Amino acid sequence: MIRPVPSRRDTIADDLRHQISTGHFKAGERLPSEAQLATRYTVSTPTLRSALALLQGEGLVEKIHGSGNFVRRPLRRITYTGGRGEAPTWTTSSAPLQVTARTTNLEAHGHLTALLNVPPRSPLTEVFYITHEGKSPHSLARIYVPRDLAPTDSSVPDEIAVHLADLRPPLAEVQERLSARLPTQEEATVLRISTSLAVLSLARVATDVTGRVVEAALLVLPGDRADALFTTRLMTEERSSKE
Incomplete structure (x- = not known):
């Protein structure tokens, strides 16, 4: 059975997710700018934003307009x-x-x-x-x-x-x-x-x-x-x- 090749969006999200889970990016810390991340992963800004949207949907990252993307602190339910x-x-x-x-x-x-x-x-x-x-x-x-x-x-x-x-x-x-x-x-x-x-x-x-x-x-x-x-x-x- 041929496994589907992960998309660039999923690959980027996986890498950032790993960096967050291992403490490379800590709770409350601001991530590099979207332009910096797009350059780092050699993708377009829309693709990078799509990867960040996955992490935002999981509650790992929050986007504060005018300030950037931050690693979300654990929230009480x-x-x-x-x-x-x-x-x-x-x-x-x-x-x-x-x-x-x-x-x-x-x-x-x-x-x-x-x-x-x-x-x-x-x-x-x-x-x-x-x-x-x-x-x-x-x-x-x-x-x-x-x-x-x-x-x-x-x-x-x-x-x-x-x-x-x-x-x-x-x-x-x-x-x-x-x-x-x-x-x-x-x-x-x-x-x-x-x-x-x-x-x-x-x-x-x-x-x-x-x-x-x-x-x-x-x-x-x-x-x-x-x-x-x-x-x-x-x-x-x-x-x-x-x-």
Whole structure:
């Protein structure tokens, strides 16, 4: 049986992968420039970038626009815990991740009108936030709430949950839709991932007992560092006592 000859892209990726695994290039270290690497391997820049894209997709290398390609430090995996009535949460095996947030007032338009079931131009508040460990981003999310339910000063997502609990009727339904897709260019840039690395895309919509959508969250979780956990608790004890 004739084995296929490895492509130049695969050969370059294998060599760089070996240099990273053996410590020649250390975690956090900047790789030589793409022009230098292309010259070293005697290939075109597109071929070199294709090899780097393989390593970015594996989570070994991250490209920081304007700075270059760096050996990625080992990232903690995060777990999104769904299937509950509370606000979305993330857990890790060690210390909590840091959160940065930005709040913007806007009017409902396009997909937001359908997502929150509101007329166009309805006043909303968007909280855009990123979880990160040091300088390494882990996930991003956009949370939308009707303006009258939005906290006046929110620096962390938990403030929204507390404020909503004070103002809204009890929740009647929470829908979570999970899908896998490739990131947009904006998402890839913010999360410092390759556009070829799949992400988990989760849309969470919470409706109160009056039928009003009181929160819609759009989350993006990179596939190389995130899991989603949904737990259904069966009322076995209660059923047994009735039998």
